[in-house]
Amino acid sequence: MLIYLPGLICDARTFAPQVAAFADSWAMNSYGPDESPADTLQEMARITLDQAPDRFDLFGHSMGGRIALEVYRLAPERVRRLALSSTGVHPVRPGEPEKRAVLQQVGYDHGFEALVDQWLPPMVAEANRAKPEIYEPMRQMCLDQGQARFDAHINALVTRPECESLLATITCPTLVITGEQDGWAPPVQHEAFAGQIANSQLVIVPGAGHMLPLEAPGEVNTAIARWLDMPADD
Template sequence: MSAKSTDQDGAASPLIILPGLMCDSRMFGATLGAFPDSRAIDGYYGGADRIETMADYALAHMPARAALLGHSMGARIALEVVRKAPERVERLALVDTGVHTPKPGEREGRYALRDLGRTQGMAALVAQWLPPMLGFAGLRNEALMDSLYAMTVSAGLPVYEAQIEALLNRPSVDALLPTIACPTFAMVGRQDQWSPVAQHEAIVTAIPGAQLRVVEGAGHMLPAEAPEAFNQILREWLSWPPA
């Protein structure tokens, strides 16, 4: 299937993916293979340390109009893209994410991992950070764990440090969400401990007409953990609303 959706004017909008913390196009290999016209924006947002600047990077690397999918931190960037240039977003998918401001203890937790990386290296940081990001089946999938480990370690400590500063200083989206008018899906793995289902229920409550899709047996790394189920939801989203 083509990775393009058709907007109200009959124009084709390609699927553009915004990766999350320490992630790149490797996270979406199965999706990029299944949707040949799709593209993930790599480059760690140019090393930016604010969501707003990351959105500027995304806009500079996007086509004029896109079906925009953001995963985790990438979904927060996608929302900022919508804030800055709503006419550029034909439809929106928010995957394994949240719309809340930083919670108590979040800063301390992210800085503890940063300090572990500084003292023991990225391998130690990722070894502690990655396992809670997967569902039970993903944790037992050695090849998947190895690939995600290699991807996130290769991001490097400077990228992690810049991206957690962006997340800890993320802008509020409370006023933005009710204004989103494009077809919007929130997608989440049932076993996502970092961004649980309840956060996505809040998203679809706040965005008019938004749809919630939950994938059983997957965690926070849903696109890599359950790619077939994930891609099937993308097909539905790309043709939403149904005829």
């Protein structure tokens, strides 16, 4: 079983091309109900584990990558293979909570659509923003999440635990993948933390931005297929 974990104000639609390509797979749609969404990475990890089989492969995108690391921290014996996509392992940086709060305030002052229309475009490679078949479904997915879920996800990110020391303990086959044009989680960031994971392979996808699974589904699926071919303990 392969489980996909979506990121900030995203849901299972992030991985529609991957779920269609790999039969024994499913994507988390949300972390908790709309009326009380999970607001810590640890809680999101526990929700994932509660829905997962005893052993599984795990692919986390963006914030989902950080959740995947928390899943591994809680239950390393259950994770057969790990994939970290368009993500980071650094702690909360100076000024980060304040910058995220400014974006939240856009939603309070001007509505959630204004927030999404400010946040989403930089997450997508410029060429792909001009492709309505890529961009518009992605935008609708984000709009559907709403301010309350955005706020919960932001709280999870600004209260995130230290995780860089976890990397050296990861022994399962690990895919580290990002888009060449990802300005939020750039290739150099992935090169650095991939080097701290013993059994890892690094993939940089040309022409893609942060919303990698939807921007470059063919390349991502090829990388997943190679990753699933890596021997893992059962």
